[in-house]
Amino acid sequence: DAGVTQSPTHLIKTRGQQVTLRCSPISGHKSVSWYQQVLGQGPQFIFQYYEKEERGRGNFPDRFSARQFPNYSSELNVNALLLGDSALYLCASTDSTGEGQPQHFGDGTRLSIL
Amino acid sequence: ILNVEQSPQSLHVQEGDSTNFTCSFPSSNFYALHWYRWETAKSPEALFVMTLNGDEKKKGRISATLNTKEGYSYLYIKGSQPEDSATYLCAFTGGGADGLTFGKGTHLIIQP
Numbered sequence: 001d002a003g004v005t006q007s008p009t010h011l012i013k014t015r016g017q018q019v020t021l022r023c024s025p026i027s028g029h030k031s032v033s034w035y036q037q038v039l040g041q042g043p044q045f046i047f048q049y050y051e052k053e054e055r056g057r058g059n060f061p062d063r064f065s066a067r068q069f070p071n072y073s074s075e076l077n078v079n080a081l082l083l084g085d086s087a088l089y090l091c092a093s094t095d096s097t098g099e100g101q102p103q104h105f106g107d108g109t110r111l112s113i114l
Numbered sequence: 115i116l117n118v119e120q121s122p123q124s125l126h127v128q129e130g131d132s133t134n135f136t137c138s139f140p141s142s143n144f145y146a147l148h149w150y151r152w153e154t155a156k157s158p159e160a161l162f163v164m165t166l167n168g169d170e171k172k173k174g175r176i177s178a179t180l181n182t183k184e185g186y187s188y189l190y191i192k193g194s195q196p197e198d199s200a201t202y203l204c205a206f207t208g209g210g211a212d213g214l215t216f217g218k219g220t221h222l223i224i225q226p
Contacts, residue, residue, distance in 0.1 A: 004157070033213055042203055045213030056211030099207035100146045102160030103214065
């Protein structure tokens with residue numbers, strides 16, 4: 001079975017641009033979460049989606065948005081990019097909303113803002 | 115703002131030695147404590163999810179303990195091997211819709 005897949009692997013953008021990151025969860029998993037990891041820090045929670053509904057949101061500005069599709073894949077959108085948005089963006093899936101379940105992570109998308 | 119602290123930040127261990135490191139987290143509103151291993155150029159891999167005070171879990175040479183009353187968890191590695199070199203992350207959740215709160219990780223290097 002395929003694990004969590006994310007695309008693209010790497011991305012370079014300039015300030016002010018917009019970006020869309022994509023995530024396909026493990027087959028059968030209905031919950032997708034997004035995390036941002038900057039160098040020297042642990043991953044920071046951005047969003048959780050379950051059954052196509054936003055279930056949780058971290059402390060990120062409204063420039064960050066996401067959605068989940070009927071096939072449970074998800075997109076993370078970031079508008080008006082800032083230099084500080086340069087980070088590794090991780091997607092994780094679980095088969096339920098329960099935080100007692102281990103999260104299955106993808107390899108991430110490395111976003112660089114010039 | 116939840117505070118999850120991991121120590122030490124980095125650790126060099128000789129191959130064959132045993133080691134341990136610490137994760138401290140809020141002792142109130144506890145739901146679960148996660149441990150992940152993150153090797154360079156790979157995705158974080160779940161090791162344990164612990165929910166009960168006093169819980170102890172084991173996976174091969176790696177084990178973890180949990181004290182929810184005082185807010186800490188220990189991860190132990192017995193007989194370290196080069197393939198154990200990785201960053202070990204712990205993450206706390208209060209069970210709500212706030213996702214996991216991660217520590218900064220312990221970067222473990224096993225020296226042959």
